[in-house]
Amino acid sequence: MNTPDRIFARRLFVGGGAEPLSNQMIEVEGGRVTAVRGADAPGDAPAFDIVAPGFLDLQINGAADVQFNFDPTPEATGKIAEGARVGGTAHILPTFITAPGQDYRQAIAAVGDALAAKVPGVLGLHLEGPFLSPERPGIHPAEAIRPMAEEDIKAVEDAVKLGPVLLTIAPECQDAGVIARLAKAGVLVFAGHSAATADQIEAAEAEGLQGATHLFxxxxxxxxxxxxxxxxxxxxxxxxxxxxxxxxxxxxxNIALAAREMPGRLFLVTDAMLTLAGTAQGFDLLGKAITLQGDRLTDVTGRLAGAHVDMVTCVRNMAAHGGVTLAQALHMASGIPAASLRLQDELGRVEAGFRASLTCMDDALEVQAVMVDGEIFTQG
Known part of the structure; x- marks a missing residue:
């Protein structure tokens, strides 16, 4: 790890879905991009075939043999961020899924400590549950699912003071006014694990709902x-x-349909578990045995249990199967998730004044390095 003051890109995707520029020098100082200019050769600067805005993964449960639910500590968030960088991700929201009672408070404390310690790559927190629908639990433990209570609302409102908080809930299972209150406090409320009707989603959107978790x-x-x-x-x-x-x-x-209907609104997530960039072939998830078969994680019934995929693979898949260009797929991994967090003026573009967070690849879209706020982490 070091902090180079320049990066040379043979093809630079500046962001926003724009096609790449050739032979560009990116100048960096104090964790920010200070200039982007044409250059004939890299000189002594690190050079890469492709440079793009650093990927953001807003839904990642684990990586590098660490699962956030099992180890809600600042050290664990750092290990997950490190594992995510193998797939090109610069910034993550460590994701804590449904757990008994108020166990989620441990996740809030862990991310708060990680942000205070400036753990590279940790951007905020995603709480996916326990405020979901018992009709749509997925792999989440149904017995721990419940509506939000007053003390839960206050805990999440306080968490926003530490950094961005994305909260996945089932809107139809919450009391009237809860979404409006959370949105006013700055919580990014997404619908997920939900049996809501379209009318209920429209009503929630009117209150401040911002999006949806793992569409479909x-x-x-x-x-x-x-x-x-x-x-x-x-x-x-x-x-x-x-x-x-x-x-x-x-x-x-369905992915191509959603991409066509939601330009500028659909973004990529991995939903990765601890097997990503790890050695484990299985684990116990709140009493359920989860096994990895190829690149598929399932319980004994065959139900999907998170994912075993990294962000650069999702980008490749979108460009190959999602009906979008590579530039658009890269935007779905960077600028659009940044905008969903209201960080579009800081992340998701390679431009003077933006945070120096970059994903650096070869022409085969294999990750070679990731820059996080000016610090570069090489792969391999």
Whole structure:
């Protein structure tokens, strides 16, 4: 790890879905990009075939043999961020899924400590549950799912003071006014593990709902007479959504449909578990045995249990199967998730004044290095 003051890109994707520029020098100082200019040769600067805005993964449960639910500590967040960098991810929201009672408070404390310690790559927190629908638990323990209580609302409101908080809830299972209150406090509220109707999603959006978690998965579906969560999110002109482009969670035709209907709103997530960039071939998830078969994680019934995919693979998959260009796929891994967090003026572009967070690859889209706020981490 070091802090170079220049990076040379033979092809630079500046962001926003724009096609690349050739032979560009990116100048860095104090963790920020200070200039981007044309250059004939790299000189003594590190040089890469492709440089793009650093990837953001807003839904990652674990990596490098560490699962955030099992070890909600600042050290664990650092290990997960390190594992995510293997796939080109510069910044993560460590994701804590449904657990008993108020166990999620440990995750809030861990991310707060990680942010205070400036652990590289830790951007904020994603709480996925326990405030979900018992009708759509997915792999989450149904017995721990419950509505938000007053003390939960206060805990999440306080967490926003530490950094960005994305909260996945089932809107139809919460009391009236909860979403509006959370949104006013700055919480980024997403619908997920939800059986809501389209009308309920529209009402939640009016209160401040910002998006949806893993579009199509663990939510009510689009039908002829009821659009469900999936249809309502695509129909909306404002709601964001993460999607898992691993070839297992969502049919490629649905991914391409969502990309076509949601330009600038659909972004990539991995939903990765501890097996990513790790050695484990299985683990116990709150009493359920999860095994890795190829690149698919399932329980004994065959139900998907998170994912075993990195962000650069999702980018490759989008460009190959999602009906988008490589530039657009890269934007789905960087600028769009940044915008969903309201960080579009800091991350997601390679431009003077933006944070110096970059994903550096070869022409085969193999990750060679990741820069995080000016610090470069090489792969291999």
């Amino acid at each position: 998965n663990a939510m009510s579906q689009l039908t002829g007479r009821e659009p469900g969560v999936a249809g309502a999110v695509m129909f909306s002109g404002k709601l964001f959504a993460g999607i898992i482009a691993d070839g297992h969670h969502v049919d490629w035709r």
